[in-house]
Amino acid sequence: MTTKTPASVVLAGLELRADIRGKSEALYCTALGSAIDMKVVGALKERLRASGAGTVRICLHSEPSAPVHDMIIIHRKGAPCPVHKHLAKEETYQMIEGRMRLDFLKEDGSPDRSLILGEPGTGLPFMARVRANLWHATVPETDFAVFHESRPGPFDGGDSVLLKK
Numbered sequence: 001m002t003t004k005t006p007a008s009v010v011l012a013g014l015e016l017r018a019d020i021r022g023k024s025e026a027l028y029c030t031a032l033g034s035a036i037d038m039k040v041v042g043a044l045k046e047r048l049r050a051s052g053a054g055t056v057r058i059c060l061h062s063e064p065s066a067p068v069h070d071m072i073i074i075h076r077k078g079a080p081c082p083v084h085k086h087l088a089k090e091e092t093y094q095m096i097e098g099r100m101r102l103d104f105l106k107e108d109g110s111p112d113r114s115l116i117l118g119e120p121g122t123g124l125p126f127m128a129r130v131r132a133n134l135w136h137a138t139v140p141e142t143d144f145a146v147f148h149e150s151r152p153g154p155f156d157g158g159d160s161v162l163l164k165k
């Protein structure tokens with residue numbers, strides 16, 4: 001059950017603040033000590049289905065200027081997955097549900113290698129760290145890829161670069 005007022009959202013009992021200014025909808029936790037469970041993940045997947053969007057995220061940090069960014073992200077299979085790199089920041093992906101392929105590319109944009117991540121218990125790696133300045137893309141292999149992403153803040157938009165073809 002989702003209720004929405006102009007800037008606030010309650011998702012599976014979790015109070016959130018919606019921010020639709022970015023490339024995908026971001027929902028910021030408003031209460032200190034917010035916890036995410038699979039009911040919240042299910043409600044997020046329903047929100048994504050209803051919107052028709054490709055990605056939605058819950059930000060456990062309070063705002064884009066926070067020094068550490070922890071997000072629960074859901075990508076839909078078939079959603080655009082632009083190849084990008086972060087000039088100075090590293091990020092960690094930890095699978096919660098589904099499977100996701102990490103594609104790595106060489107500086108010239110040609111394929112280098114891929115890594116399939118899966119939720120714990122599948123026998124696949126469930127966590128990976130992507131170093132700075134490495135071209136990569138996240139590609140869902142299941143209807144939904146649900147993962148935790150952690151990276152340094154603040155978000156200023158200048159650290160991410162898209163690969164030009």
